Amino acid sequence: MTDFIKRLMRSPQGAIGTIIVLLVLVAVAFGPYLAPHDPEAMSILARFKGPSADFLLGTDQYGRDIFSRLMIGARSTVIMAVVATLIGTVVGALVGVTSAFLGGRADEVIMRTVDAVMSIPSLLFALIIVNLLGSSDINALLAVSIAFAPGMARISRAVALSARKQDFVSAAIARGEKPNFIVLSEMLPNTVAPIIVEMTIRVSFAIMLFATLSFLGLGAQPPSEEWGLMVSEARRYMHISSWILVWPSLAIALVAIGFNLLGDGLRDVLNPKT
Amino acid sequence: MTSDTAAPVLSVEGYSLDYLTAKGPFHALKNISLSIGAGEIVGLVGESGSGKSSLAWSIMRYLPGNAHEVSGTIRFDGSDLMARSNSEIEAIRGKRISMVFQDPATSLNPTLSLGRQISEVLIRHQGLSKKQAWAEAEARLAHVGLKTPAQMMHRYPHEASGGEKQRVVIATAFACNPELIIFDEPTTALDVITSRQILELFQSLQQETGVASLYISHDLALVASTAHRVSVINRGEIVEQGKVGEIFTRPQDPYTKKLIAAVPDPSVRLAGSEPDYAAKPLAEVENVSVIYGRKPFFGRFSKKAGNHVTGNRAVNLAIQPGEILGIVGESGSGKSTLAKAMTGLNKFEGEIRFEGRPIHSIADMSDSYRRDVQIIFQHPDASLNPRKTIGDILSRPYRLYTEYSGKAMRDEISRLLEQVKLPASYAARYPHQLSGGEKQRVAIARAFASQPKLVICDEITSALDVSVQASVIELLMELREEFGTAYLFITHDLNLVRQIAHRIAVMYRGDLIEIAPTRDITAPQRAAYTRQLLEAVPVPVARSAP
Numbered sequence: 147m148t149d150f151i152k153r154l155m156r157s158p159q160g161a162i163g164t165i166i167v168l169l170v171l172v173a174v175a176f177g178p179y180l181a182p183h184d185p186e187a188m189s190i191l192a193r194f195k196g197p198s199a200d201f202l203l204g205t206d207q208y209g210r211d212i213f214s215r216l217m218i219g220a221r222s223t224v225i226m227a228v229v230a231t232l233i234g235t236v237v238g239a240l241v242g243v244t245s246a247f248l249g250g251r252a253d254e255v256i257m258r259t260v261d262a263v264m265s266i267p268s269l270l271f272a273l274i275i276v277n278l279l280g281s282s283d284i285n286a287l288l289a290v291s292i293a294f295a296p297g298m299a300r301i302s303r304a305v306a307l308s309a310r311k312q313d314f315v316s317a318a319i320a321r322g323e324k325p326n327f328i329v330l331s332e333m334l335p336n337t338v339a340p341i342i343v344e345m346t347i348r349v350s351f352a353i354m355l356f357a358t359l360s361f362l363g364l365g366a367q368p369p370s371e372e373w374g375l376m377v378s379e380a381r382r383y384m385h386i387s388s389w390i391l392v393w394p395s396l397a398i399a400l401v402a403i404g405f406n407l408l409g410d411g412l413r414d415v416l417n418p419k420t
Numbered sequence: 421m422t423s424d425t426a427a428p429v430l431s432v433e434g435y436s437l438d439y440l441t442a443k444g445p446f447h448a449l450k451n452i453s454l455s456i457g458a459g460e461i462v463g464l465v466g467e468s469g470s471g472k473s474s475l476a477w478s479i480m481r482y483l484p485g486n487a488h489e490v491s492g493t494i495r496f497d498g499s500d501l502m503a504r505s506n507s508e509i510e511a512i513r514g515k516r517i518s519m520v521f522q523d524p525a526t527s528l529n530p531t532l533s534l535g536r537q538i539s540e541v542l543i544r545h546q547g548l549s550k551k552q553a554w555a556e557a558e559a560r561l562a563h564v565g566l567k568t569p570a571q572m573m574h575r576y577p578h579e580a581s582g583g584e585k586q587r588v589v590i591a592t593a594f595a596c597n598p599e600l601i602i603f604d605e606p607t608t609a610l611d612v613i614t615s616r617q618i619l620e621l622f623q624s625l626q627q628e629t630g631v632a633s634l635y636i637s638h639d640l641a642l643v644a645s646t647a648h649r650v651s652v653i654n655r656g657e658i659v660e661q662g663k664v665g666e667i668f669t670r671p672q673d674p675y676t677k678k679l680i681a682a683v684p685d686p687s688v689r690l691a692g693s694e695p696d697y698a699a700k701p702l703a704e705v706e707n708v709s710v711i712y713g714r715k716p717f718f719g720r721f722s723k724k725a726g727n728h729v730t731g732n733r734a735v736n737l738a739i740q741p742g743e744i745l746g747i748v749g750e751s752g753s754g755k756s757t758l759a760k761a762m763t764g765l766n767k768f769e770g771e772i773r774f775e776g777r778p779i780h781s782i783a784d785m786s787d788s789y790r791r792d793v794q795i796i797f798q799h800p801d802a803s804l805n806p807r808k809t810i811g812d813i814l815s816r817p818y819r820l821y822t823e824y825s826g827k828a829m830r831d832e833i834s835r836l837l838e839q840v841k842l843p844a845s846y847a848a849r850y851p852h853q854l855s856g857g858e859k860q861r862v863a864i865a866r867a868f869a870s871q872p873k874l875v876i877c878d879e880i881t882s883a884l885d886v887s888v889q890a891s892v893i894e895l896l897m898e899l900r901e902e903f904g905t906a907y908l909f910i911t912h913d914l915n916l917v918r919q920i921a922h923r924i925a926v927m928y929r930g931d932l933i934e935i936a937p938t939r940d941i942t943a944p945q946r947a948a949y950t951r952q953l954l955e956a957v958p959v960p961v962a963r964s965a966p
Binding site for chain 1 (some may be wrong): 503558760763764765785787790791794797798799802803804805806807808816820863866
């Protein structure tokens, strides 16, 4: 494990990515304790203030402290994105690896279905699901997970196909192992590395997707501190104070970049050949 | 041919090379001294990882970025190669020094026609016009024994066989009449008969042009029949060099002795006791055919047959209890296909009878059949799951076929590891922490965990070095003595199979040509193909010495 971290920290992408993601996780874990103000305390006198000693990042249209709102919003924004990606990944990986193992007609049927689902853009797909189920946090989460599953299925199938050709899978078949053992214990561990890398990259997509859903008013509802919602609300006041728009946008971008870099770093570390 | 008096074409003196790795410098070559005179063939023999390819790349001046040349000189035709600039080296490479690689499938560019690839060398280094180069290239291809050079010029690499491709590579290497050619295992990727032809071509071209050659190989027998002088390299050091006859008949260095002793010699039998041929056969294969490819979806409506590939055509054979049946043949002859059919990895038609019980399809293979018939694969790297410990890997057969669990199973695994001569502590290791030979021992242990009656060995020593191969074979023979296991030993190494098998089956393009007792395999009444195969095999070292 220490060797793993050492190797991750050796590449610049890995090191920067890890640091950013760790900072974000600190905000997620301790956000409410670190926030200097009550995120919902309004102040008529302190509206649209720029950054100052009292309000680190300024205040929004109701005079609420933006920094505090960001710190507290980190929890819902990042956890939602990570959980949605995890669900999408697990579902997709199982479908993909099973499909690769079965091969032949079953593979054909599963993958063509996945293709059909993939042909709908993920945002549109998420919109449809949220529209059908009604707009709420949980439904948005479900929508994003389902939207991610086909892509993950495709990637894990491609990786699993090459694992399928390896002799250790043949050896397991020749031994008379049960199919679920072969899929879960022989093939899946060997497809995990690329899947984890893909997952970290997708976390940033998920954040964007959630932000977009909130922006359209289909995800989190006011007065939630979700970052996408903050951007959406700030849009109307952009000409009065650009800070309310800039800070949450920057926060989203930072998390996206952090996870992307971490993904790049992990790709090198998890490849045993480097 | 050998001119000892003239200045050598290539002389390497006191050359050392390190690779800088994350774990500190790795000494790839240590104090190498080697010289090749005009018209001379020098063999460089070593096992994998001995640094023989590193030396080839040093001479070609094409080293990776982490290479660090510690000391020594490489002089080509009297001038120091290491002092040359990149552009000067580019003018030398391909024109005055050229190289032939191991695998013709990867050393030719798949998107360019063969004619383009060879004429490019002539345009670049001889300054010929396109038209002249094309005509010249065609002549060169005719010269290397290609039957239809004009057509061959327009073909792409995938349209030519392995032997034809290697001929084109050799023609390219000889195209500019170089002074030195480096051959890096030029026949290793080819079939026995093809590699024999390539070797003959190389010898006649070498004699005709008198080019100095460095012939790199792991195959002692091959080098013995080709080279004038030999250098034996071990872990980056040349341990012995001298005339071929002297080195192979009177080796001085212990490593050379070990290497020569490990080369399979058909006159030394290792097979052990003969099986009882009167007994009921252990396994019978009757009219087993394997056909690859499926009928196209719309094919059933038309009369057109799909493009099927026949892996096996109505193969019949029987194995006695405790017998070692060798199966030999070139690549694509269907040896492995048969092994896969017998272990339920391929669909097949026909019947397999095991101890009298008929099996018609994969579904008929019961747990007891799976337990009694085990398979060991060629590449231990691929056949052991890299994400599992050796202990985990070996626990699977126990869980599947036996009642063992917990402590009793761990004890069994330790015992099993010791049986294949590995320390019991290896159970906690991962495959990548083991050497190739050790990994193959683990694969053997896994096959023997269920105490099978028949073990199918699919080219299990091909990926191993000679000395490791000898110890793996020794282990297999010991295990057979102890358990009375029958082996279906698939290989392309005729010398090896003649050492260990009781009977030999010869396969060619999916057909079983014949089965003969090993002692009769050289008899004149054998099938034409069998005799051809035997003639193509290089004679073992000890007997080739003058």
